[in-house]
Amino acid sequence: MKPETRFVHAGMQPDPSTGAIMTPIYQTSTYVQEAPATHKGYEYARSQNPTRKALEDALAEIENGKFGLAFSSGVAATDAVIKLLAPGDEVICANDMYGGTYRLFSKIFERFGIKFIYVDTTDSGNVKNAVTANTKLIWIETPTNPLMNITDIAAVAAVAKANNILLAVDNTFASPALQTPLTLVPI
Ligand SMILES: Cc1ncc(COP(=O)(O)O)c(C=O)c1O
Known part of the structure; x- marks a missing residue:
């Protein structure tokens, strides 16, 4: 893919719960767990958040990195x-x-x-x-x-x-x- 195409599509995955093309802004703090430590990859917003993950994946893609970590500044x-x-x-x-x-x-x-x-x-x-x-x-x-x-x-x-x-x-x-x-x- 050319850089401009990669920049437009970087990190985008349809939201698994609804199929929404753009990742929604998840404002929840905690996530349901079937049992302690058994969950869908998200347990508490400070540790993981699907919206932040979409940003981190996009940054990793456009920086040619294996993974990204987003901070508030x-x-x-x-x-x-x-x-x-x-x-x-x-x-x-x-x-x-x-x-x-x-x-x-x-x-x-x-x-x-x-x-x-x-x-x-x-x-x-x-x-x-x-x-x-x-x-x-x-x-x-x-x-x-x-x-x-x-x-x-x-x-x-x-x-x-x-x-x-x-x-x-x-x-x-x-x-x-x-x-x-x-x-x-x-x-
Ligand atoms: C080169 C450089 N590094 C770091 C920062 C700090 O970024 P932030 O303001 O998001 O903390 C700035 C801000 O202008 C900057 O120009």
């Missing part, structure tokens, strides 16, 4: 990613990032013992040189908000892969219409 998603880490872990990140991301890192997570090393990621050599035994995550944003600096995702992904480090790409500005980071990582 970008900063909430960033917050969840950093919580994969533990005190003492190091993150290499851009010295030019969205202000909300920088504030989350410097004002909240530094207090919990996570170390952020800020480099000019537009040169992947700077990322490579900043790697230490404690580096657990490389966080890049490309293009950056607001300066539109560009980082070579494939080059940084190669550094991450060679050192067994997680890589996160904030793709907000390009969107998957223009840039799909998951297709730029070495397999």
Whole structure:
């Protein structure tokens, strides 16, 4: 399928209960269970919700991912990613990032013992040189908000892969219409 067709149909499954083409907005909080843990994949809205699942499947499709996870804001998603880490872990990140991301890192997570090393990621050599035994995550944003600096995702992904480090790409500005980071990582 061409990208425009994939974007239109991404994640769409007729609703199994009614056949509705568009997934309805499910506003229920809890779901019936035949027995404890025996259910149709949905038990409580914070954990699973069919409307959110349709969005997650659509995002996975257009990002060329295996699965998607939706959050109520970008900063909430960033917050969840950093919580994969533990005190003492190091993150290499851009010295030019969205202000909300920088504030989350410097004002909240530094207090919990996570170390952020800020480099000019537009040169992947700077990322490579900043790697230490404690580096657990490389966080890049490309293009950056607001300066539109560009980082070579494939080059940084190669550094991450060679050192067994997680890589996160904030793709907000390009969107998957223009840039799909998951297709730029070495397999
Ligand atoms: C590059 C970038 N990342 C993250 C965010 C945060 O997104 P949200 O406002 O949904 O928390 C923004 C918001 O402008 C952004 O520009």
